Amino acid sequence: MRKIICFIATVAVLSFSANVAMAKSDMVDIKGSDTLINVVQKLAEIYMKGHPGSTISVTGGGSGTGIAALVNGKCDIADASRGIKPKEVEDANTRGVDPKRVVIAIDGLSIITNAQNPITKLTVDDVGKLYRGDVKSWKELGGNDTPINLYGRQSNSGTYDFMKEVVMKGEYSPNMKSMNGNAQIVEAVKQDLGGVGYVGVGYVKDTTGINVLQVAANPSLGYFSPTNSMDVKSGKYPITRPLNQYLNGEPKGAARDFIIFELSSEGQEIIENEGFFAIPQEYQRYNNDLLGRSGEPEAKGTKYSVNGRDGN
């Protein structure tokens, strides 16, 4: 009996000291967007190889879940595929958390259909009609007489919110199926002749079985594809969005080192390899301001709004 107690005590002491040691090393906890999870995981893997002793854990759960965790002090960085909501900022401030935003990549939100669907391009307005449930058959959009099956995300997803607020400007049809993540949407649309889905451009690197639709803000402006990096970066592709990370206050310590790595040319290259796009100059300038790297004084309130819902 005494032996067992001794053993338990030793294990407890050891694991406690191990915990302390871990806390001393560079531990960064990242949580949030399922759109970003794969690419941030990849970044973390490569970063950890180059920085032995640093530990970066990346988990998903959705942008809303990530931001809630940041507000509750349960993670260091929240991945978000949408802008933070005013309500969330308010909530954070009452808890003494000051959310700051870093933009790490650009996404062209891709609208996908089954490969056998003859429709290859739509306007933003058509996409809105689809998801609001205003059209029931592909015939109404000039396609076959196949019923439309909507695949979307669950309400804790940032992509769900972005789609609703920026693209549809209305409420989702109750008939939409809520899937667990981008990959599940791609799989479902592959099998469904009448299916349509929306996913981050990093999830359409492999297009077997699906069509990535060209989208136009207005037919007269022309249709563009989200897989074309130039069109997304220049904003010609109408549903582009920044992919963000939120921190509590200006980045410090290990989190700051990791963010600097993400924004470096090596980090941005990894992001492009994962199918998303490197950030253009305006966001680079914004990030540098926040990190205090451009020689400008580290202003408390930056001139960029981090509170607004600047999802587009």
Add this chain to the structure above:
Amino acid sequence: MAKNNNFKERFIHGLFLFNGLLVVAVLIGIFILLIVKSAPVFKEVPLKDFLLKARWNPTATFIEPSYGMGSMFVGTFMVSIGALIIAIPLGIGTAAYLSDIASPRVREITKPVIEILAGIPSVVIGFLGIVLVGPVISKIFGLPNGLNALNGSILLAVMALPTIISLAEDALKSVPLSFKEASLALGATHWQTIIKVKIPAAVSGIVAACMLGMGRAIGETMTVLMATGCSIAMPKGFLSSVQTITSTIAIELGEVPYNTTHYYALFAIGLVLFIMTFIINMISDIALHKYQKVTK
């Protein structure tokens, strides 16, 4: 020494009494918490609308948020009832086979294996729903996808089967041997003996088994979240997607701002779920008591 033992005895006695009371206190505590946390929602949403309206859209920004759990209630009920329709005949049949027909060798191997089935994590079963059951359903019925109430029912049936088989077999086995012998001696066949004598004699135990199986099915979250397609419209049948109460809580509780109507509404649907499982457990408890009296 004797005194010491006496103290030990009393201490252990007290410890387990405390444990038992603690469980009761936790149960009552959960019930009170659910009522207190869900009460504010009924100031804003009439109870009738909350229970019967089919539109659940608490995060609406372009229209008024709506809190109607009707379609979720129907969805939860359909998936559970569907699971029982599949699991009860299979479960009772297997139980009867194991208790009366199977050789001791077969029983010795089969019963533990069936009980292991109960230990498979629900995510794994949900995964099977996506990659295996879903595609099969869509092929058989010619549907564009297999994420629907039927898929959920099949998976929950698989999850409820071990409970039903195990408990129903116990019930059948505790029917006195003389019943079976008398029936066979009167010239009844094996089949007649099982259907007309043993199952009626064990019926309350079997009912309890089925109800406990259903309790498990209703409360299951991960499997249905993955396999039923989660669409919030009122289901038209077993081949349409449904969202259950448990899925809704799992999806939305993670990011709901505290102390808002949405937050209270999630507690309120939790309360409805609690009451549903409570009633089912009560029925199974009553049935079980009746059965214990009969066999005594």
